[in-house]
Amino acid sequence: MNRRSAVRTLLYIAGGTLVLPACFHESRKATIALANLSVTEADEALLEELVETLVPATDTAGGKELLLHLFVLKMIDDCHSPEDQQAFTKGLATFSSWSQKELGRSFAEAGIDERTALLGKAPDSGDSNLVQFYGLVKRRTIQGYMNSQYVMTNLVKYELVPGRYNGYFPV
Template sequence: MQRRRALKHLLFIAGGMVMFPSCWRDQRKSSIALSNLHINSEEENLLAEIVGSIIPESDSVGGKGLNLHLFVLKMVDDCHSEEDQHVFMRGLRAWNREMKNFSGSTFVLADPPQRHSYLVTIDQDKAHPLSGFFAITKRRVIQGYVNSEYVMKNEVIYELVPGRYNGYADA
């Protein structure tokens, strides 16, 4: 339902950036135009759930609400090596299989505490088979989040024109 609602707007805002949907009726493709990654809508939805678990909704909008999964896709597609892209795709495709081993459920069907403990496990275990995928994803989610229009305007304010410098400000 969420996806359908988003599609009605035709444009996605990924962390404040407008992205044009490509072939949005086609379930075999991602909702944004990508040059190197081949992502279907199921994988895209899964990534949205992962991103939403890395930075969850609370009293403020989280990673999913900011469409940061699209930002992650954009960055992995444009700013990473082919090798990184393979790691990313392999990790995304292995995600549910590993999750089932871990908790007996797919990620999308798991409840929030289950998802969280899965993420914590991968985050802390550098030898985990999904570690590479997770490092790329987490890094890009954090980047997209702290540099999002929402955060920069409402939470940790970014000043384009500070107009001052004080080297002895009170700590």
């Protein structure tokens, strides 16, 4: 055996044992810095699944791939009033318990058809926190999708301001 390859292998093993615990550690915080909202990893995962249900991945990119849940969190944190932020936090907790009660399991474990049917019932649920939360998330998700780099470069064909010259345009 070559001594250099043995030392290299030993260093790989030592580095792996140092990095491995960090892979399984839950920090209990959101993955982005938020000034006004307090969101846990579980809340962020629920919001990620909700956004993926609103904008599913087909032949185009979906909500998870475009990280729209982070856009929603950042916009609510930066651009909404403290009352809206409190309603968002209450609505997130209400949505989690409501979906658990309606589906019989967590929102993430449900199938896409069940999620879509559940979201169809959300505006008519009668709970003001849930209705306001769903409205905020839906509006910001659509805004984030339509303004994403993927949509603006691949789906929307933008022409500069004067556009093309058309000599046969009727005047």
